Every structure is written in structure tokens, then in C-alpha cells.
Amino acid sequence: MTEERPIVTPWQVTGRVDYEKLIEQFGTEPITGELLGRIERAAGELHLQLRRGVFFSHRDLGWILDVHERGVKFGLYTGRGPSGPTTIGHMVPWIFTKYLQDKFDAKLYFQLTDDEKSLWPPPGMSLEETRFWTRENALDIVATGFKRGKTLLVADTLCARTLYGMAVEVAKHVTYSTVKAIFGFEDSANIGIIFFPAMQAVPAFLESRLVGKNVPCLIPAAIDQDPYWRMARDIAPKLGFFKPAQIHSKFLPGLLAGGKMSASIPESAIFTTDGEVAAKRKIVNAFTGGRATVEEQRRLGGDPEICPIFQYELFLFEPDDAKLEDTKRRCLGGELLCGEHKEALAGKVAAFLRSHQERREEAKEVLDEFLVKDEYFSK
Numbered sequence: 001m002t003e004e005r006p007i008v009t010p011w012q013v014t015g016r017v018d019y020e021k022l023i024e025q026f027g028t029e030p031i032t033g034e035l036l037g038r039i040e041r042a043a044g045e046l047h048l049q050l051r052r053g054v055f056f057s058h059r060d061l062g063w064i065l066d067v068h069e070r071g072v073k074f075g076l077y078t079g080r081g082p083s084g085p086t087t088i089g090h091m092v093p094w095i096f097t098k099y100l101q102d103k104f105d106a107k108l109y110f111q112l113t114d115d116e117k118s119l120w121p122p123p124g125m126s127l128e129e130t131r132f133w134t135r136e137n138a139l140d141i142v143a144t145g146f147k148r149g150k151t152l153l154v155a156d157t158l159c160a161r162t163l164y165g166m167a168v169e170v171a172k173h174v175t176y177s178t179v180k181a182i183f184g185f186e187d188s189a190n191i192g193i194i195f196f197p198a199m200q201a202v203p204a205f206l207e208s209r210l211v212g213k214n215v216p217c218l219i220p221a222a223i224d225q226d227p228y229w230r231m232a233r234d235i236a237p238k239l240g241f242f243k244p245a246q247i248h249s250k251f252l253p254g255l256l257a258g259g260k261m262s263a264s265i266p267e268s269a270i271f272t273t274d275g276e277v278a279a280k281r282k283i284v285n286a287f288t289g290g291r292a293t294v295e296e297q298r299r300l301g302g303d304p305e306i307c308p309i310f311q312y313e314l315f316l317f318e319p320d321d322a323k324l325e326d327t328k329r330r331c332l333g334g335e336l337l338c339g340e341h342k343e344a345l346a347g348k349v350a351a352f353l354r355s356h357q358e359r360r361e362e363a364k365e366v367l368d369e370f371l372v373k374d375e376y377f378s379k
């Protein structure tokens with residue numbers, strides 16, 4: 001059987017991704033032990049996603065730490081394309097961003113690209129639909145626990161006056177051949193999506209514009225968003241801004257074989273709004289790194305590297321490194337069977353969903369304090 005060649009773009013992630021190759025291909029840097037040590041000293045502790053290599057790549061992270069060591073504040077920027085319910089995959093970078101916000105007391109711009117999801121992939125949703133998902137996703141963002149007053153949820157069509165003007169400044173410096181090379185647009189692409197990368201660049205510079213001086217910006221996201229930052233970094237000096245820095249995560253795998261967890265393939269995904277029964281059903285039916293029979297599993301052991309059940313523990317659900325190691329050892333040694341492991345994970349996922357859904361309900365009361373409008377920027 002030939003291995004499917006992996007594809008990683010902002011709109012598609014398929015196949016088994018070789019993250020080391022991706023670093024080479026995208027021209028980013030690996031997160032070294034030295035950088036981890038610096039983050040640990042600055043933050044007081046390393047998030048499990050750093051300890052376990054979930055966040056594995058960066059651009060200019062050393063510079064962000066230099067700036068911090070000089071006592072200068074940096075800002076954070078991340079986002080969501082509101083095209084459907086939030087998955088626990090989306091929450092991987094959000095949970096990490098919350099850690100950064102807490103440890104560095106950073107202001108966070110959180111963009112919701114309702115325009116993007118109406119433009120791409122074709123035929124796109126109506127703006128009415130993407131605005132509906134903007135509010136739904138915003139509840140998950142607030143429920144993640146970001147700080148009130150330090151977190152601005154910026155939806156593109158709600159803040160159009162502010163964002164559009166700056167996007168025009170960005171767009172002036174980007175040629176069609178550049179976006180074509182970065183994003184692989186074909187001639188059939190609509191003109192909206194060709195312009196859109198300028199909109200996604202803007203929040204990296206918004207704070208600098210707001211306060212009238214350059215503020216360093218760090219963007220935590222999975223590595224699929226990197227093409228946007230290549231473009232943003234290219235034009236930043238032309239507009240007099242610092243180049244935004246990035247820290248990139250791997251993808252939480254889907255529950256089906258191959259590819260990332262994706263909202264557009266519902267059986268591959270656990271949604272934050274799933275009930276306990278639905279979540280458990282999907283976990284029970286999931287692909288694993290296990291063998292065809294119990295006898296083989298006992299004799300040969302499973303493969304935690306390719307197993308979503310193990311990876312969910314590693315990315316999100318097992319905070320204790322020693323317990324995770326023990327699970328890995330029992331899986332490799334054939335002691336732990338997939339059914340048993342699925343059962344254990346389903347319990348942890350149910351507990352996570354219950355408390356997230358409670359906070360999501362509470363978020364309804366405060367949502368409008370987080371979702372900013374143009375007026376905020378013209379005060």
C-alpha cells in the first residue's frame with residue numbers, strides 16, 4: 001500500500017504529517033531545549049503541550065522572550081474561522097493561549113473570520129450563517145477562560161471599519177503572484193478569498209496602531225495557519241510594524257484514520273457541545289493503534305504514536321506525565337486493550353465536556369463584553 005502524501009494548508013490537512021519535514025518545508029524553527037528552559041524560567045512552569053512537543057515549531061520566539069526579559073509587554077493573537085461547532089481540536093491552541101495569557105498577563109486579540117468562511121471553501125456559507133457560528137464559537141472561546149478586559153473578540157464584519165482600512169494598507173504590498181504562490185489559489189478562486197489574507201494579517205498590528213507604538217505580537221495556532229504569517233511577516237516592515245512571531249502546534253488527530261480532527265467530518269470530531277452519549281459513541285467507534293485481535297494485541301502491543309485515543313490523552317486529557325508514560329508502556333506491552341483505554345478516555349472527555357458546557361452557559365451572560373465593535377478602536 002502506498003502512503004498518502006500529507007497535505008497541510010489552512011483549509012486542508014490530510015495524511016500522516018511528518019512535522020520535522022514540515023519545519024523544513026515551511027522554513028520555521030524547531031522549539032529547542034534551550035528555548036523551553038527560557039519559557040520555563042519566564043513563565044514559572046512549562047505547559048504540558050510544551051513538555052510533550054505538541055507545540056513544536058516557531059518563528060522569532062527567542063525574540064519574544066528577549067523582549068519579555070527586557071520588561072517589554074508583548075501581545076497575543078489567535079483566531080477561529082466560524083463555519084460550524086467548535087471541536088476539541090480547535091481548543092488545543094486556545095488552551096495553550098490561555099496559559100500564555102495567564103503567565104505573561106498579555107492582552108489577546110481573538111479574530112473571528114466570518115468573512116473568510118463565507119468566501120471559502122466554495123460555495124461558502126451565507127454571512128448570516130457565519131455570524132451565527134461566530135456567536136456560538138465565541139461562547140467556547142469565553143468558556144476557555146480568557147481574561148475579561150484583556151481579551152478582545154474581533155469579528156471581521158463587526159469591526160469592518162477598523163479592519164478593512166488596515167487590510168487595504170496590507171493588500172497594497174501583496175501581489176497576486178505572491179498569494180498564489182503562498183496559498184495555491186487557482187484562477188477559479190473568487191476575488192474575496194484572494195484579498196482575505198490581508199484581513200487575517202491585520203490583528204497582528206492592531207494593538208500597535210491602537211496605542212501608537214510598536215507592540216511585539218506572538219501568534220499561537222496550529223501550523224496550518226503558517227502561510228498567513230509568511231505573508232504578514234513579509235509586509236510588516238513595509239508598514240513600519242514588527243514582524244509577528246509564531247508558535248505552532250501539531251494537529252489533534254481525527255477519530256477516523258488519518259488527517260486532523262475536522263468539524264466538516266462530524267464522526268472524526270468531538271464537539272464541545274456534544275452530549276456524553278454522543279462523545280462516547282464516537283470514541284468507541286474510533287480508529288486506534290491497536291491490533292486486529294486481542295491475542296495479537298497482547299503479543300505485539302499497540303502503536304500509541306498513531307492512536308487518536310492515546311494522542312488525546314497526550315494533547316489534552318492526562319495532566320500527569322508519569323501516568324501518561326505508564327499508559328504508553330502498557331499499550332506498547334499489550335497490557336492495555338483498546339476497549340479499556342477507550343472507556344477510560346470517554347470518562348475524562350465526559351468530565352471535560354460537562355465543565356466546559358457549564359462555563360459555556362455562563363459565557364452567554366458576558367459574551368457582549370468580549371465581542372468588540374468598531375467603536376472600541378475609535379475611542
Ligand code: TYM
Nearest residue numbers: 078079080081089090092093111221222225251252260261
Ligand atoms: P480554524 O477555525 O480552522 O481553526 C481555529 C484554530 O484551531 C487550530 N486547529 C487545530 N489545532 C489542533 N488540532 C486540530 N485538529 C486543529 N484544527 C484547527 C487552527 O490552527 C487555529 O489555530 N483562518 C483561521 C482563523 C484565524 C486564525 C487567526 C487562526 C484568523 N486569525 C490567527 C489562528 C491565528 C481559521 O479558519 O481557523
